[in-house]
Amino acid sequence: MCGIVGYIGNKQxxxxxxxxxxxxxxxxxxxxxxxxxNDGDVTIKKTVGRLANLAELVDGxxxxxxxxGIGHTRWATHGRPSDENAHPxxxxxGNFTIVHNGIxxxxxxxxxxxxxxxxVFLSETxxxxxxxxxxxxxxxxxxxxxxxxxxxxxxxYALGIMSKYEPGKLIAVRKQSxxxxxLGQDENxxxxxxxxxxxxxxxxxxxxxxxxxxxxQDSVKTFDLAGNPTEKNVYEVTWSASAAEKGGxxxxxxxxxxEQPKAIRDTLTxxxxxxxxxxxxxxxxxxENFAQNIDRxxxxxxxxxxxxxxxxxxxxxxxxxxxxxxxxxxxYRYRDPIxxxxxxxxxxxxxxxxxxxxAALREAKARGTRxxxxxxxxxxxxxxxxxxxxxxxxxxxISVASTKAYTTQLISLYLFAGWLAEQRGSVGATQVPEIxAALRExxxxxxxALGTSxxxxxxxxxxxxxxxxxxxxxxxxxxxxxxxxLKLKEISYMHAEAYAAGELKHGTLALIVEDVxxxxxxxxxxxxxxxxxxxxxxxxxxxYVLGIAWEDDKEIAKxxxxxxxxxxxxxxxxxxxxxxxxxxxxxxxxxARGNDVDNPRNLxxxxxxx
Numbered sequence: 001m002c003g004i005v006g007y008i009g010n011k012q013x014x015x016x017x018x019x020x021x022x023x024x025x026x027x028x029x030x031x032x033x034x035x036x037x038n039d040g041d042v043t044i045k046k047t048v049g050r051l052a053n054l055a056e057l058v059d060g061x062x063x064x065x066x067x068x069g070i071g072h073t074r075w076a077t078h079g080r081p082s083d084e085n086a087h088p089x090x091x092x093x094g095n096f097t098i099v100h101n102g103i104x105x106x107x108x109x110x111x112x113x114x115x116x117x118x119x120v121f122l123s124e125t126x127x128x129x130x131x132x133x134x135x136x137x138x139x140x141x142x143x144x145x146x147x148x149x150x151x152x153x154x155x156x157y158a159l160g161i162m163s164k165y166e167p168g169k170l171i172a173v174r175k176q177s178x179x180x181x182x183l184g185q186d187e188n189x190x191x192x193x194x195x196x197x198x199x200x201x202x203x204x205x206x207x208x209x210x211x212x213x214x215x216x217q218d219s220v221k222t223f224d225l226a227g228n229p230t231e232k233n234v235y236e237v238t239w240s241a242s243a244a245e246k247g248g249x250x251x252x253x254x255x256x257x258x259e260q261p262k263a264i265r266d267t268l269t270x271x272x273x274x275x276x277x278x279x280x281x282x283x284x285x286x287x288e289n290f291a292q293n294i295d296r297x298x299x300x301x302x303x304x305x306x307x308x309x310x311x312x313x314x315x316x317x318x319x320x321x322x323x324x325x326x327x328x329x330x331x332y333r334y335r336d337p338i339x340x341x342x343x344x345x346x347x348x349x350x351x352x353x354x355x356x357x358x359a360a361l362r363e364a365k366a367r368g369t370r371x372x373x374x375x376x377x378x379x380x381x382x383x384x385x386x387x388x389x390x391x392x393x394x395x396x397x398i399s400v401a402s403t404k405a406y407t408t409q410l411i412s413l414y415l416f417a418g419w420l421a422e423q424r425g426s427v428g429a430t431q432v433p434e435i436x437a438a439l440r441e442x443x444x445x446x447x448x449a450l451g452t453s454x455x456x457x458x459x460x461x462x463x464x465x466x467x468x469x470x471x472x473x474x475x476x477x478x479x480x481x482x483x484x485x486l487k488l489k490e491i492s493y494m495h496a497e498a499y500a501a502g503e504l505k506h507g508t509l510a511l512i513v514e515d516v517x518x519x520x521x522x523x524x525x526x527x528x529x530x531x532x533x534x535x536x537x538x539x540x541x542x543x544y545v546l547g548i549a550w551e552d553d554k555e556i557a558k559x560x561x562x563x564x565x566x567x568x569x570x571x572x573x574x575x576x577x578x579x580x581x582x583x584x585x586x587x588x589x590x591x592a593r594g595n596d597v598d599n600p601r602n603l604x605x606x607x608x609x610x
Contacts, residue, residue: 009187028075079124312413352380484582
């Protein structure tokens with residue numbers, strides 16, 4: 001939920017830290033701070049608000065010199081956004097300085113214990129107890145002391161630690177919260193995510209859960225949390241630094257919306273046989289007869305990924321004829337789900353670090369269930385802990401509101417559904433060649449769907465003053481309407497709700513009044529007449545209706561006030577194209593209302609705590 005950067009080398013640490021933090025501001029932006037070794041002491045500067053506030057604070061004569069330091073961008077969990085609660089934190093002697101991402105679940109009893117021993121705390125955070133524990137448990141050796149502290153902490157966290165007792169050394173700790181090590185020439189780095197260090201190195205260690213690293217200017221050594229050395233392979237980052245930049249677009253979100261044709265193409269690459277007749281998933285190696293023995297599938301995800309999972313559930317049932325449920329991860333493990341060795345779990349997580357989704361994965365693994373992860377991040381917890389991984393290849397997604405991750409999750413789910421149907425010899429397998437042919441056309445069709453941008457912008461500018469909106473659809477259109485509604489809420493702050501169109505008369509029509517905006521999705525041909533009837537129901541109550549329909553639909557204009565048309569594909573694949581104008585609608589409504597599109601209030605990109 002927060003961003004960590006650390007540096008030790010031959011450059012000015014302040015510059016490296018601020019640059020790295022600017023690449024991690026999507027992880028948290030309510031406060032920030034840096035700590036730099038300076039003439040044998042540690043100088044800390046931190047402030048509430050965006051990173052620009054911190055940059056201004058350390059500009060000019062207030063610049064901090066020194067070649068070792070740690071930095072942090074915060075998304076508040078314990079304690080309100082404030083200067084005092086901003087990281088880095090120190091113990092009361094100033095000998096230990098830490099930055100922290102995650103939650104220390106047992107911080108209250110630790111804090112009470114330390115207060116009873118005379119410790120004075122300056123913040124409301126759970127993080128500060130780590131610095132005080134380092135002081136309390138100090139053995140004379142930083143590495144040994146960190147091991148002792150880790151034994152006391154419960155929760156999911158990543159830590160960056162330095163001490164005046166041992167200058168020239170940084171320690172990084174990962175426990176269920178992402179952390180990578182950048183390997184440079186006469187310099188080394190720690191960071192929560194790869195974009196923070198790409199300007200300086202492409203070689204990284206990805207710390208495993210329960211692993212720590214000791215960094216000096218010219219060495220990196222890794223250990224488990226018992227203090228035993230571990231062996232690491234260097235991961236070379238192949239995507240360009242510019243992939244994490246805006247590329248001329250006003251916001252990352254708009255850039256990422258427009259990157260969807262490429263992201264779809266990349267996700268399809270290598271996964272369709274040369275003759276176009278079957279799905280290729282060489283990365284999945286299942287035991288003999290496992291596919292035939294699957295008796296149920298649980299899809300588990302959160303937010304946007306859950307919406308993708310709803311489409312995936314329909315695709316899997318249609319092609320494999322296996323019962324599929326799509327579950328919200330934060331609820332799943334608390335309802336004692338029925339899981340057997342013949343259950344397949346599919347988890348979907350853009351970051352691969354979503355706390356609730358990982359908890360569900362671990363619960364399923366503990367019960368002997370096979371887990372397939374659909375994720376965008378190589379080396380993430382989900383990718384490492386699942387039995388099988390399907391990468392979405394969306395590339396870096398910086399904006400908090402997910403767009404290209406969603407569409408590539410859909411593509412991955414369609415492919416997986418086709419592949420599983422083939423493995424089982426299901427009746428639906430006969431439809432796979434037609435679906436694959438249509439999938440190959442989607443990048444070009446997505447480009448055409450982006451051509452609706454000006455129409456959508458005009459509508460959004462007219463609509464931006466509204467405070468309420470409704471989205472309706474049937475079948476797969478309902479699943480997409482949920483995602484459209486979420487996008488509008490996330491970044492425009494308009495109240496928006498999505499409903500299965502057939503449920504309108506069961507209560508929702510009470511909310512439909514004159515001129516209230518309703519977005520109606522009409523792409524499911526077998527439900528077309530029924531959806532039109534539902535649209536007429538809201539038009540009769542004087543709602544203003546925007547239809548999302550096929551480009552060749554000659555009837556829809558008679559029933560709605562305005563139509564946004566998308567290129568025709570199989571109704572089965574419609575969600576990939578129908579969501580694009582909804583993403584654009586949310587984006588332009590947000591900009592019309594003057595909001596910070598990429599960093600919506602109260603939200604962060606990677607939800608690494610429950």
